[in-house]
Every structure is written in C-alpha cells, then in structure tokens.
Amino acid sequence: MNKPASVPEQFDAVVVGAGFSGLYMLYRLRQLGLSVRVLESAGDVGGTWYWNRYPGARCDIPTTDYTYSFDPELEKEWTWSEKYATQPEILEYLRFAADRLGLRPDIEFSATVTSSRWDEPEKRWTITTDGGQEIRCRYYIMATGCLSMPKSPDIEGAGRFAGQVYFTSRWPHEGADFTGQRVAVIGTGSSGIQSIPLIARQASQLTVFQRTPNFSIPAHNGPAPADRLDRLAEDRDEYRDAARWSRGGVPIDPTDILGGTASEAVRRERFEAAWAQGELFGILNVFADQGVNPASNDIVAEMIREKIRSIVTDPETAEALCPKDHYFGTKRPCLDTGYFETYNLPHVQLVDLRKQPIVSITEEGIETADESFGFDAIVYATGFDAMTGALVGVDVAGRDGLSLKEKWVAGPSTYLGLMTTGFPNFFMLTGPGSPSVLSNMTVSIEQHVDWVAGCLENMRDEGLETIEPTALAESGWNQHVQDCAAITLHPTANSWYMGANVPGKPRFFLPYIGGVNAYRQACDEVASQGYLGFRLTGPGQDQCRDGIIRRMQPDVAMVLEFMAAAGLPPLETLSAADARALLAATAEASPPGPEVGEVTDGLIPVPSGDLPYRLYRPAGPPEGPRPLVVYFHGGGWVLGNLDSDDPLCRDLCARSGAVVVSVNYRHAPEVRFPAAALDAFAAVQWADANAIELGAIPGQLAVAGWSAGANVAAVACQLARDAEGPHISGQLLICPVVDSDMTRPSYTENGAGYILTTALMRWFWDYYADPADRGDPRAAPLRGNLEGLPEACIVTADFDPLRDEGIAYARALEAAGVPARLVRARGHTHTSVTMVGVVISGAPVRAEIGEALGDFFPAP
Numbered sequence: 122m123n124k125p126a127s128v129p130e131q132f133d134a135v136v137v138g139a140g141f142s143g144l145y146m147l148y149r150l151r152q153l154g155l156s157v158r159v160l161e162s163a164g165d166v167g168g169t170w171y172w173n174r175y176p177g178a179r180c181d182i183p184t185t186d187y188t189y190s191f192d193p194e195l196e197k198e199w200t201w202s203e204k205y206a207t208q209p210e211i212l213e214y215l216r217f218a219a220d221r222l223g224l225r226p227d228i229e230f231s232a233t234v235t236s237s238r239w240d241e242p243e244k245r246w247t248i249t250t251d252g253g254q255e256i257r258c259r260y261y262i263m264a265t266g267c268l269s270m271p272k273s274p275d276i277e278g279a280g281r282f283a284g285q286v287y288f289t290s291r292w293p294h295e296g297a298d299f300t301g302q303r304v305a306v307i308g309t310g311s312s313g314i315q316s317i318p319l320i321a322r323q324a325s326q327l328t329v330f331q332r333t334p335n336f337s338i339p340a341h342n343g344p345a346p347a348d349r350l351d352r353l354a355e356d357r358d359e360y361r362d363a364a365r366w367s368r369g370g371v372p373i374d375p376t377d378i379l380g381g382t383a384s385e386a387v388r389r390e391r392f393e394a395a396w397a398q399g400e401l402f403g404i405l406n407v408f409a410d411q412g413v414n415p416a417s418n419d420i421v422a423e424m425i426r427e428k429i430r431s432i433v434t435d436p437e438t439a440e441a442l443c444p445k446d447h448y449f450g451t452k453r454p455c456l457d458t459g460y461f462e463t464y465n466l467p468h469v470q471l472v473d474l475r476k477q478p479i480v481s482i483t484e485e486g487i488e489t490a491d492e493s494f495g496f497d498a499i500v501y502a503t504g505f506d507a508m509t510g511a512l513v514g515v516d517v518a519g520r521d522g523l524s525l526k527e528k529w530v531a532g533p534s535t536y537l538g539l540m541t542t543g544f545p546n547f548f549m550l551t552g553p554g555s556p557s558v559l560s561n562m563t564v565s566i567e568q569h570v571d572w573v574a575g576c577l578e579n580m581r582d583e584g585l586e587t588i589e590p591t592a593l594a595e596s597g598w599n600q601h602v603q604d605c606a607a608i609t610l611h612p613t614a615n616s617w618y619m620g621a622n623v624p625g626k627p628r629f630f631l632p633y634i635g636g637v638n639a640y641r642q643a644c645d646e647v648a649s650q651g652y653l654g655f656r657l658t659g660p661g662q663d664q665c666r667d668g669i670i671r672r673m674q675p676d677v678a679m680v681l682e683f684m685a686a687a688g689l690p691p692l693e694t695l696s697a698a699d700a701r702a703l704l705a706a707t708a709e710a711s712p713p714g715p716e717v718g719e720v721t722d723g724l725i726p727v728p729s730g731d732l733p734y735r736l737y738r739p740a741g742p743p744e745g746p747r748p749l750v751v752y753f754h755g756g757g758w759v760l761g762n763l764d765s766d767d768p769l770c771r772d773l774c775a776r777s778g779a780v781v782v783s784v785n786y787r788h789a790p791e792v793r794f795p796a797a798a799l800d801a802f803a804a805v806q807w808a809d810a811n812a813i814e815l816g817a818i819p820g821q822l823a824v825a826g827w828s829a830g831a832n833v834a835a836v837a838c839q840l841a842r843d844a845e846g847p848h849i850s851g852q853l854l855i856c857p858v859v860d861s862d863m864t865r866p867s868y869t870e871n872g873a874g875y876i877l878t879t880a881l882m883r884w885f886w887d888y889y890a891d892p893a894d895r896g897d898p899r900a901a902p903l904r905g906n907l908e909g910l911p912e913a914c915i916v917t918a919d920f921d922p923l924r925d926e927g928i929a930y931a932r933a934l935e936a937a938g939v940p941a942r943l944v945r946a947r948g949h950t951h952t953s954v955t956m957v958g959v960v961i962s963g964a965p966v967r968a969e970i971g972e973a974l975g976d977f978f979p980a981p
C-alpha cells in the first residue's frame with residue numbers, strides 16, 4: 122500500500138525490516154509511546170526466514186535458545202517441535218509473535234527503502250521507498266539483517282543458462298521439484314550443506330561444485346536438548362541471563378583445557394562429546410585455545426577430517442571434502458544432516474573447483490577447465506554480501522550529504538556496531554562491529570534493541586533530540602574490534618567475516634569477536650557513563666563526554682581479570698623472600714617461550730663474585746659468530762632471575778638472530794644501590810672481552826633490559842661511555858625505570874590496577890636505594906649526561922606508571938643527539954609485552970623490538 126509522494130508521513134521512528142530484530146524493535150518503541158512505521162520489502166514478517174526457503178533450511182542454534190526471551194508469556198505460548206527447527210516453523214513463530222504482540226498494523230510490507238537523507242535544520246530523516254513514498258522521522262533504525270543481501274553471481278556467463286535457476290537466498294514460495302532432474306549446486310557453505318542432502322533425494326543426478334570445503338558436524342536433530350529444557354524449566358530467568366552473559370549467547374561451560382597440554386585421551390573424549398552433541402558452541406569449545414593457537418586448532422580440525430574420511434567411501438572425494446586451507450572456526454562451521462553421507466550416493470558427484478575451476482556457465486550447463494556438464498537446474502548457494510551489503514545497499518546520506526557507502530569505502534566504521542559518525546539518530550541493529558553473526562542472533566538482537574530503546578528513553582526524558590558518536594569514540598571502537606580479531610586465527614581466512622567472499626570488498630574483520638558478554642558490558646558502561654563517546658543535543662543542550670570505552674588489548678584485560686580472580690596478594694605487602702617465591706611459582710607455570718638453537722648456563726667472574734648467566738644461541742643458519750645482546754631481567758632490583766625472563770630472552774634471541782646473554786645481577790635488599798648497576802657494567806665488560814668464546818662477533822654488542830633491568834642497562838651505557846669502552850652498539854629499554862620522580866601523569870593514571878603499581882614501585886625503590894641516592898644518574902639515568910650514548914629503542918606501554926619517564930628518556934636522548942626509536946605498546950601494561958606465549962597481542966610489539974635489535978648491528 123504505497124502512499125502518494127506529496128505529503129510525507131511523519132513518525133517518531135522508522136524501522137527497516139520485519140525480521141527478529143525489526144519486530145522486537147517495533148515492540149519496544151511502541152512501549153516508549155513512540156509512533157513507528159516498519160518498512161519491509163517482503164510480503165510478510167520473517168526477514169531471513171521469509172527469504173531463505175530452500176530445502177533443508179533450519180536454524181543451527183538450538184531452539185531452546187533461538188527464540189525471543191523478552192516476554193515469558195510469549196515463551197509459554199510457543200513450543201518448538203525440535204532441536205533445530207525448519208524454516209517454515211521459524212517463520213510461523215515470527216508470524217505468531219507479530220500477531221500475538223499486535224505488531225502488524227505498524228508494518229508496511231512490499232515497501233523497499235531506496236534512499237534516506239538527514240535534514241540537519243529539521244533534525245529529521247526523510248526516507249524514500251521504491252513506491253516513491255516519503256516518510257519523515259526522528260529516528261531511523263536499520264533492522265536489515267547481516268546476511269540478507271545476496272551476493273550477485275560472480276561467475277562468467279551466469280545469465281546464459283537456459284534451464285531453471287535458483288538462489289538459496291531467494292527460494293520460490295511454491296518450492297522447487299527436482300524429481301528426475303540433473304541439478305547443479307554451486308557453493309558449500311551452510312546453505313549448500315543444508316540443501317544438498319535434500320536436493321539429492323529428488324534429483325536424478327546431482328553435481329556439487331565446491332570451491333572451498335567446509336567444516337561441518339552432524340546436527341543430530343531431534344527433540345530439543347533435555348539438559349537445556351530442564352534448566353529452563355527449573356529457572357527460566359537464570360538460564361536466559363546466563364545466555365546474555367555468555368560468550369556466544371548460548372549458555373555453555375567454557376573449558377580451560379588447552380589443546381597442546383591435554384592428553385590424547387582427554388582430547389579424544391572432548392572432541393567425541395562435542396561431535397555427539399551437535400552444537401556449534403560445543404565444537405568451538407573443545408579446547409580453550411583452539412581459536413587462537415594454530416596447534417590446538419589443528420587437533421580439532423584433524424579429528425573432523427578423520428570423521429569425513431570415515432564417512433565418505435571414495436577416498437578421493439573424501440579428501441576433496443576435507444577442509445585444509447583454513448583453521449577450523451575461521452569460516453562459519455556448519456551443522457548438517459547427512460551431508461557427507463550424500464556423496465556416497467551413486468548419482469551424486471563432487472566437482473573440486475580448486476582442481477578444475479568453472480570457466481563459464483553455458484546455455485546447457487556448466488563448463489569447467491576439464492569438463493562440460495549439462496543440467497536442468499542450477500542452484501546458487503553462493504552466499505551474501507555480509508554485514509554491510511544491506512546497509513550500504515540503501516542510499517543513506519547523513520550530515521552534509523555524506524554517503525554511508527562512501528564513508529565505508531575502506532571498510533565499515535561504527536561505534537559499538539550501533540551508530541556511525543556523520544549519521545545522527547541512525548541506528549544499526551547487529552551492525553558491523555557488534556557480535557551479531559558470531560553469536561546466537563536472538564540474544565544479540567534483544568541486547569541491541571534494548572540498548573537502543575534505553576537510549577531513546579533517556580533522550581526523551583532529558584529532552585534531547587539527536588545522538589551521534591564522536592570520531593574519537595568510533596575510531597577507538599574500530600581499533601578494539603580489530604584488536605580482538607587480531608589475537609585470533611580469524612584474519613587468516615578468506616571468509617565472509619573478512620569480506621573476502623565479495624570481489625572488491627575491503628578485507629576487514631566485520632563482527633566483534635570479544636564475546637556477547639564483553640560486548641554487553643561495554644555497551645552498558647557506555648550508557649552508565651553518560652553515553653560516553655556520544656554527542657547528544659536538544660533545545661539548549663549539547664552534551665558530550667568524549668572518550669574511548671576500551672583501550673586495553675583484549676588479552677591483556679583477560680590476564681588482569683584472571684589475576685584479580687586468583688586473588689594473589691599485592692607484592693608490596695610481602696617480604697622480598699615471599700615475593701620471590703610467588704614470582705618463581707608464576708615463572709614455573711608460564712609457557713616456555715620459543716625454541717632456540719642452544720641454551721647454556723655459566724658464571725661471569727666480576728670483582729664482587731660470580732654472576733650467573735644464561736646464553737641463548739639462535740637456531741639455524743648462518744653458522745658462525747652472531748651479534749651479542751647482554752640482557753638484564755626485570756623485577757625492581759629485588760625480584761627476578763634467569764628463569765623469570767627466560768621466555769622473553771628466547772623470544773628476543775629467536776627474533777633478532779643475536780646471541781643473548783641474560784645476566785643475573787645482585788639484588789636488593791641484600792645488596793643495595795649501586796650494586797646492580799655496577800654488576801651490569803661489569804657483565805658488559807666481561808661479555809665484550811669474551812665475545813669470541815661466547816660465539817659472538819667482537820665489537821657488535823648491544824644491551825637490553827626490561828623494567829629495572831632496563832634501568833641497569835641504561836646505566837651501563839652511561840658508565841661505558843664515561844669509561845671509553847666497551848663500545849655498545851645499541852640499547853633496548855623495555856618499559857624502563859629511568860627516573861625516581863613518581864609524579865608524572867602516568868603514575869596518576871596507571872598507579873593502581875595494572876600489576877606494577879605506584880605502591881610496588883615505592884617498595885622497590887625503598888629496597889634498592891636511599892632517598893638521597895635516587896637522583897644519582899646511576900639510579901635515575903634520565904638525570905645523567907646523555908650525550909654520546911648508543912642509539913636506543915625504548916618501549917613504553919599505555920597502562921604503565923613508567924610510561925611517561927620512558928617517553929621522557931627517548932625525547933631527552935634525541936635532544937642530546939642520540940637516535941632513539943620509541944615503540945609505544947598500545948593497550949599494554951608494564952608486564953604484558955614480556956608475557957611470551959600468554960599475551961598474543963604482545964607479539965607484534967616484540968617483532969618490532971626484534972627488528973630494532975637487529976638494526977643496532979651492521980647488516981650481515
């Protein structure tokens with residue numbers, strides 16, 4: 122029912138789409154007393170479940186969880202018939218919900234939004250539909266779904282085929298009958314994998330064209346899972362709450378078992394249990410580290426490949442069906458019913474497009490590099506322009522005519538996946554940068570809708586008219602989304618999560634992988650902090666609390682949470698002996714760091730006695746001497762030893778290709794200032810004099826250290842300069858202590874909560890040096906003469922009390938004519954960069970450090 126274009130209708134809000142998200146949004150907006158119009162291009166409610174009617178289409182989240190949870194009454198009135206419901210049943214459910222909640226009067230069907238523009242003076246959106254209708258509204262909400270814009274066929278000759286053509290994503294309402302037909306299916310994603318077994322039942326001949334084999338596990342469909350039903354019956358609210366605060370939106374017990382350290386029996390048992398259970402979040406939870414650790418992932422992947430080989434009788438077909446070019450989970454895994462078994466049927470053939478690519482679609486069928494196939498029907502199961510396609514598919518013009526498509530040309534940019542700068546009052550439900558497709562959609566949808574409703578309610582109560590994220594908040598969120606992805610294996614895959622399935626689409630990890638729980642927490646904090654990162658305006662009002670909601674690297678935050686949960690006592694409350702024991706226990710439990718060629722321990726004879734050292738020699742060529750790095754461990758001159766920094770030394774050795782000699786200098790309180798610094802200098806002199814014996818190139822020596830170790834390394838450089846030798850090629854100072862002034866802003870900002878605290882630093886200083894000595898350049902090298910020192914690489918971390926003195930040292934060195942490279946470890950703490958094998962986001966920083974170390978020496 123299209124209205125004449127002349128008089129724009131006015132609504133408080135327009136919602137585009139009447140699927141799961143649009144329907145609930147409408148319900149919530151109505152509750153707020155807003156006037157709403159939902160525009161839906163389909164002829165009925167249902168969204169994805171309206172369009173995707175292909176045979177075998179089902180949800181792959183158990184129906185106990187793939188359901189609205191906002192209304193207990195609604196829940197009571199609907200009973201799902203099976204664990205994974207069919208498309209008709211889910212569509213029926215959404216119809217039932219729309220009717221039960223009386224939503225239909227506010228929905229206009231067969232109305233496709235073609236364009237929309239923001240009118241700044243009026244502070245309203247004007248929405249235009251394909252019928253020429255214009256609607257004006259204050260709030261414009263896209264409930265358009267993540268997988269709703271089919272990917273256009275990108276195969277040569279696609280329009281030429283004379284037979285029947287079907288798209289899984291636009292299946293005819295009357296269905297398709299393939300009885301007696303020769304059918305081709307192109308694509309083996311979820312849609313292909315669900316439909317192929319059913320198409321095979323009808324077709325006289327089925328040929329599947331596979332470009333990338335996909336991981337799939339049996340759905341084991343049947344009655345809804347009894348354990349979940351029991352939990353729901355016992356305490357529905359508790360169960361739903363557990364889902365809301367879970368990682369994926371379905372309650373599971375996250376494992377802490379690591380693939381690498383689990384026994385073969387445990388690995389097998391966990392995998393078989395997940396295989397038998399047939400749930401996505403089960404098979405993604407075999408090991409805690411399978412999403413981030415290639416070796417752990419390989420264990421799960423290989424077990425799935427074993428299953429495929431055991432099901433498919435023809436070995437060549439089985440091998441072609443085994444995914445090998447991506448890590449398990451980095452492309453969306455599938456649940457199937459008899460998928461692999463289908464290839465055992467005599468009339469079903471698999472064509473491996475990696476071996477024989479499609480050359481063209483012809484009038485009669487499909488021509489590959491090796492063969493010509495004749496077909497009566499071709500089914501495209503080729504996927505979607507995911508997450509952004511439906512949003513930029515509408516011509517959306519924000520402030521000053523800014524087009525969404527143009528703004529996102531290099532990839533989507535959002536704040537919380539909910540809004541984007543330049544587009545006031547424009548909301549996206551499950552947009553890019555939110556968990557959406559990585560989660561149980563129904564849980565994520567309800568969270569988004571509730572957040573938007575809460576936001577609009579707040580605006581109404583405060584008399585505000587517009588809301589828009591700031592550029593800072595948005596870029597901070599984009600960074601966080603990418604940081605979360607970067608520590609996983611996901612960016613390695615050519616997946617639709619990465620935009621890799623659509624030719625020309627920027628490669629950009631689209632959803633938020635930090636978890637439904639972490640995401641909800643971030644959204645809640647934004648709201649409770651006065652809508653941090655949003656500008657809100659209204660008559661006589663302009664509010665903005667600008668800021669970034671998540672600046673810390675996600676794995677660093679996890680480590681801090683883990684340590685807080687472990688309830689360890691603050692080191693500064695312990696005696697030196699107890700603190701050392703605690704640190705030794707931590708070192709014992711830490712991953713070992715990378716393999717190196719050779720590790721030997723020895724003693725350095727210095728005037729004060731023998732200092733233990735450990736030498737690390739890189740593996741592999743070239744044979745012969747290498748540059749030498751003398752390394753000093755961290756620990757505030759009180760703690761630490763050769764073991765505490767062993768993984769870091771291995772890492773430095775492996776990355777730089779230098780021989781690393783780690784020196785255990787004497788510690789306070791037993792021996793106080795300046796013993797540690799003098800030991801360091803003596804060790805450097807010894808290493809220089811014994812370079813040949815150490816397998817090093819004479820004259821190519823650098824020093825390195827972390828924290829207090831960086832302090833003594835920096836001091837050793839000053840002492841060597843003053844003594845006119847030995848020659849030091851460079852100094853690598855990781856989060857160094859270079860001053861005893863504890864008043865810099867980083868001490869205020871980061872003085873508590875990030876492991877190295879102001880109190881702990883005070884504890885270290887008190888053990889190490891008398892207050893009168895703390896200004897001595899051998900304690901505070903920043904206060905010394907910096908001229909003529911070796912070039913430096915200084916690493917500082919955002920959440921380190923020592924950050925600002927590290928930066929000050931780099932600047933002071935530069936001012937004294939000493940080249941100083943400053944590496945800023947974004948989102949890191951004082952300790953996290955050094956946590957080899959624990960904090961994955963530290964690896965790129967250490968790669969940069971390794972490169973800097975290499976640069977100290979002449980090219981080999």
Ligand code: N01
Nearest residue numbers: 179180181268308309310311312313332333453502503504
């Ligand atoms: O699409 P896909 P889908 N030549 O992109 C191939 C959800 N969903 O519709 O991998 C040859 O996954 C392509 O090959 P490749 C779910 O989130 C859920 O199946 O790009 N082949 C791939 O094999 C899912 O992930 C359910 O090399 C071409 C396939 O087509 C998402 O929707 C059910 C090609 C596309 O797979 C999308 O699934 C269905 C070409 N030119 C979908 N272009 C549930 O169970 C593409 N391909 C809830």
